[in-house]
Amino acid sequence: MGRIFLFGLALLLAGAFMAPSVLGSTLDDVRKRGELRCWVAPSLPGYAFPDKKGNWSGFEVDFCRAVAAAVGVKVKFDPSSPRDRFNSLALGSLDIMTHATWTISRDTRLSTDFVAVVFYDGQGFMVRKSLGVDSAKKLNNASVCVLTGTTTELNLADYFRSNGMKYRPVVFDNPIKALKAYDNNRCDVLTNDASGLAARKGLLKNPDENILLPEIISKEPLGIVVRHGDKQWADIVRWVHNAMIIAEEKGITQANVERMARTSKDPEVQRMLGKTGSVGKDLGLSSDWALNAIKAAGNYGENFARNLGKKSKIGLSRGLNRLWNKGGLIYAPPIR
Amino acid sequence: MKKGPRFKPSAPLNTFWRDPDKRGVVYQVLIFSLVLWLGYKTFRTTLANMAAKGISSSFDFLNNEAGFGIDEALPIPLxxxxxxxxxxxxxxxxxxxxxxxxxxxxxxxxxxxxxxxxxxxxxxxxxxxxxxxxxxxxxxETETYTEASSYGSALIVGVLNTLKISVVGCILATVLGFLVGLARLSTNFLVNKLASAYVEVLRNIPLLLQIFFWYFAVLQTLPSVRQSLTWSNLFILNNRGVLLPSPHPTQWFATTLFLSFGVIAGIVLLARHAARVKNLTGRQVPVFLPSLALLAGVPGLAWWILGPPVTFTYPVLTGFNYEGGIALSPEYASLLFGLTVYTSAQIAEIVRGGIQAVPLGQWEAARSLGMNEWQLMRFVVTPQALRVIIPPLTSQYLNLTKNSSLGVSVAYPELVAVGGTAISQSGRAIEIIGLTMAVYLTISLLISLAMNWYNARAKLVER
Structure with missing residues (x-):
């Protein structure tokens, strides 16, 4: 029956025996537990992918590691179906959720808040070369494998509707099943965030026989989400992200962060790394929060290069995800 | 400080508490109130908890545009x-x-x-x-579901798809189950052992695995669209499903249908006439073959004189997929195969048990009365076996209906799958889970009602 029903039942049963309660401070809960619970995309190489021994690696995995290091706890990754993730977060069984497209309805209607965009993406289509299609405009009547509960499911409907085309959705609850069904030729098209398609292409039987169509049909700002109403926790997560961006701007890396903390003459770096000022204390953390975060995951650019960049297996270019002063959209407010 | 007994021999006893019936009523009222109170408390607490977490509850969203597509959406009758x-x-x-x-x-x-x-x-x-x-x-009037339809319509499409798989699954599982159940009682060694193997293997493998097997191992390894297996253009099989010609009624459809009603009335008359003759004289008036002749002959004659009652549209390959005709998707087929085969193994055991529950003496008595094997089964064994078979058979129908919710795992858009999508797109978890539960409860109660009615008719009538 799936997690969604267990969740509903548990909620009803819990409801019978619990007095009305308000969730407490996430920071206190995480510290008490000694563990940060972080939702990551199930099996998405480059973003979150476990190796055979169960060691996780990926861009968003490393972001969660940075937050955990800033707080001073361990981290646990939850790769469950994307269908239930917003509810799990709203009810407090997750602390952070990654890889969710920021939309107005998710921000306002659901009991969750977006705190940062860590990756600017767009939705694309993957097809087999043998289909002889070079544009998404020629996909009339195609079967499309898509994931339930994603913005891509809705964008897909909008795109075909606005172009006066028909399509046949085959809707899966798990990205690996969708990929397998596409690989078995159940669908003509697989749709997802373009970077996600590029990342999963390597998992297909014959990766080189598949191409991404040139159309990018949506804006997919992949954000970090926390529970609505806990301002302190939202601040912590947002500023860990900002600290990683500022670190890239200032040339602070995983390797030199300790030395920079001691020797840097830049007042902003001194404030960020805890030599002066009280930003750590203001966040409710220790003064070396940013130092620990960068030591754990590196700066934004290092994290990108290690997991997604040209030299990694995924081979993405920075594109929109370059720093603001290099023609991209990645920008952090000052630490002051 | 024990008081003296205030015993008056003439005073009436407190009969209310001494009467077990009245006491029983009090207990039942108490327990019922307790359950009601718990239910009310749960409801209130859940609402309060939701409000505390900023989740509001309302069914208004059902009118909002759903925005997602559903393949194989049946038209919604208004x-x-x-x-x-x-x-x-x-x-x-x-x-x-x-x-x-x-x-x-x-x-x-x-x-x-x-x-x-x-x-x-x-x-x-x-x-x-x-x-x-x-x-x-x-x-x-019907509504065709599109992306612009409402969440309410999407959920109704889910309900219709659940019914579509459950009804067909129950019928097929019953037929297959009865056949296998009878085969298990066969004295033929091979038939008997094959049926036993069928039952033991299929009821001991988890249903979800069987559905995955049909979906990923069988149906997705079929040839692709362009290499479809075809049998003229009547039957087309590929890894996108099975395609069959779809029938469309012509102007003569109604005429032929009403002629068929006349034929059925005629057959009823004939059968009753035959029964009366047999009661009076013992003579057997032929019924079966004349009925068959009428059933085939009258509509056939109408076809010959007037024209065909239905025409067919054949599937045609256009672009990526076949268009037109009736399409059974691999998602539907794998779920149907999985549910049917698994449930039929359970039903086979129920049927075998039911028939073996008829005492041997009944068989012997029927044979010594000179009944042939058909009469023996029809008038002696089946009526007694059905009494044992029907109650557990009802549970199997209920199981099959509820197990159809596994369709979500192979992308079949039944109620739980569509509900899951609607939950994640609208965020209305409590409302949609509540609606889903109510729908399953209603379907299950209707099945129980129908089967209980049938059971009441089939059970031992004491005279």
Whole structure:
């Protein structure tokens, strides 16, 4: 029956025996537990992918590691179906959720808040070369494998509707099943965030026989989400992200962060790394929060290069995800 | 400080507490109130908890645009125009026959004893609704689900898809289950062992694994669209599913249908005549072959004289996929195969148990009365076996219906799958789970109701 029903039942049963309660401070809960619970995309190489021994690696995995290091706890990754993730977060069984497209309805209607965009993406289509299609405009009547509960499911409907085309959705609850069904030729098209398609292409039987169509049909700002109403926790997560961006701007890396903390003459770096000022204390953390975060995951650019960049297996270019002063959209407010 | 006994021999005892019946009522009222109170408390606390977490509860979202697509969405019949007339006629027919039966019962008789009343009942239940459907055919309205339809429509499509798999699955599982159950009682070594192997293997493998097996191992390894296996253009099989020609009624469809009703009435008359002759004289009037001849002959003659009652549209390869015809998706097929095969193994055991529950003496008695094997099964074994079979068979139907929710794992858009999508797109978890539970409860109660009615008819009538 799936997690969604267990969740509903548990909620009803819990409801019978619990007095009305308000969730407490996430920071206190995480510290008490000694563990940060972080939702990551199930099996998405480059973003979150476990190796055979169960060691996780990926861009968003490393972001969660940075937050955990800033707080001073361990981290646990939850790769469950994307269908239930917003509810799990709203009810407090997750602390952070990654890889969710920021939309107005998710921000306002659901009991969750977006705190940062860590990756600017767009939705694309993957097809087999043998289909002889070079544009998404020629996909009339195609079967499309898509994931339930994603913005891509809705964008897909909008795109075909606005172009006066028909399509046949085959809707899966798990990205690996969708990929397998596409690989078995159940669908003509697989749709997802373009970077996600590029990342999963390597998992297909014959990766080189598949191409991404040139159309990018949506804006997919992949954000970090926390529970609505806990301002302190939202601040912590947002500023860990900002600290990683500022670190890239200032040339602070995983390797030199300790030395920079001691020797840097830049007042902003001194404030960020805890030599002066009280930003750590203001966040409710220790003064070396940013130092620990960068030591754990590196700066934004290092994290990108290690997991997604040209030299990694995924081979993405920075594109929109370059720093603001290099023609991209990645920008952090000052630490002051 | 014990007080002296205030015992008055003449005083009446407190009879209320001494009466076990009255005491029982009090206990039941107490327990019922406790359950009600717990339910109310749960409801209130859940609402309060949701409010505390900023989750509001309302069913307004059902009218909002869903925005996602559903493949194989059946047209949604709207409850006005032709459909409403049809339901009204059906309800009227059933009600009338029910009242007729009550009236006959009050006189100590049944409908079955009077041939005109049997024909009238058939006409009320079958002929009248179909006639109304025919007369109001042009006023039937349906909604075709699109991305622009509402969440409510999406959920109704889910309910229809659940019904589509459950009804077909129950019928197929029953047929297959009875066949295998009978095969297990066969004295033929090979048939017997094959049936035993079928039952033991299939009921001991988890259903979800079987569905995955059909979906990923069988149906997705079929050839692709362009290399479809075809048998002329009547049957096309590929890894996108099975395609069959779809029938469309012509102007002569209604005429042929009503002629068929006439044929059925004729067969009823013939059968009753044969039964009467047999009671009076013991002579067997042939029924089966003449009935078959009438059933095939009259519509056949109508076809020959007037023209075909239906025409067919054949699937045609256009672009990526076949268009037109009836398409059974691999998602539907794998779920149907999985549910049917798994449940049929359970039903086979129920059938075997039911037949073996008929004492051996009954078989021997029937044979010594000179009954042939058909009569033995029809008049002695089946009626007694059905009493044992029906209650567990009902549970199997309920199981199959609820197990159809596994369709979500192979992308079949039944209620749980569509509900799951609707939850994640609208965020209305409590409302949609509540609706889903209510729908399953309703379907299950309707199945139970129908089967209990049948059970009441089949069970031992003590005279």
């Amino acid at each position: 409850l006005r125009g032709g459909i409403a007339y049809f339901i009204f006629a059906l309800a009227f027919g059933l009600m009338a026959v029910f009242l007729l039966a009550r009236w006959r019962a009050s006189r100590g008789k049944t409908i079955g004893e009077s041939t005109p009343l049997v024909l009238l009942s058939l006409a009320l239940i079958f002929f009248l609704p179909v006639l109304v459907l025919h007369a109001t055919y042009d006023t039937i």
